[in-house]
Amino acid sequence: FGELEIRALIIISYYSLNYVQYVDPKIARRCSKLIIMLTRITFTQSKNSKMYRHLLSILFQLLSTGIRIYHMTYENEEMLEDIIKLLLHAYNDYKPTGNAEHSNIKLNDFNFFLIKVTNPELSLKRVAAKTLLEIGENFPNKFLSYIQKEAHSLQESHEFQKSILDILKQYIKFYGISLEPYLIQITQIILKC
Structure with a gap:
């Protein structure tokens, strides 16, 4: 695919995700794939x-929207595992320019588009x-089991371990109380990393 084709497909996917009441569930599943x-x-x-980094951030937003709207669309185990793997690698691979303080900016509706243009890696x-x-909130068991699987299969990559721990820290911060049933699994992930 070239850039124009990808942009056109993103627009189609965006429409199908944001106009749920008008879209057949079969089409929604195809769009998620x-x-x-x-x-x-x-x-x-x-x-x-x-340019592809900008497109990738838009695709990640579409994934997030799809997860919020269509819980069942991503029930396919392999599909969900693939999404988590891509997201973990993107989170680990892209290093924002600037200091650490700059990379901890809380993303909200007001500053997203400014950050997107000025620092695509941060975005x-x-x-x-x-x-x-979002995946962790909607599919906690699958999310944690895949993170655990990823932590167990780690080579000695300090950066990747740090990324997994960082995501886990944010996950606990936002959804701490609801994670009580998963404490053993979370502890195993932390010990492995």
Whole structure:
């Protein structure tokens, strides 16, 4: 796919996700698969192109929207695992420019578009984190089991371990009380990292 084709497919996916009442559930499922496919393609091309980083952050937002609206669309185990893997790698691979304080800016509706233009790596990292947390909220068991699987299969990559712990820290911060049934699993992940 070229950039124009990807943009057109993103627009179609955006429409199907945001106009739920008018879209057939079968089409919604196809769009969610399309978003995942586009995310894979765009992720591989985003390493070399700033434009593809912008497209990737839009795709991550679409994934987040899809997860919020269509809980059942991502019930497919492999599909959900693939999404989490892509998001973890995006969160780990992109290093925002500037100091650590700058990368901890809370993402909200007002500053998202400014950050997106001025620092696409920060935008991508924040959207990846937000989407991971969205998955964690809607599918806590699957989210934690995949994070645990990823932690167990880690090579000695200190950066990746730190990224997993960072995501887990944010997850606990936002959804702490509801995570009581998963304390053992969370402890195992922390010990592994």
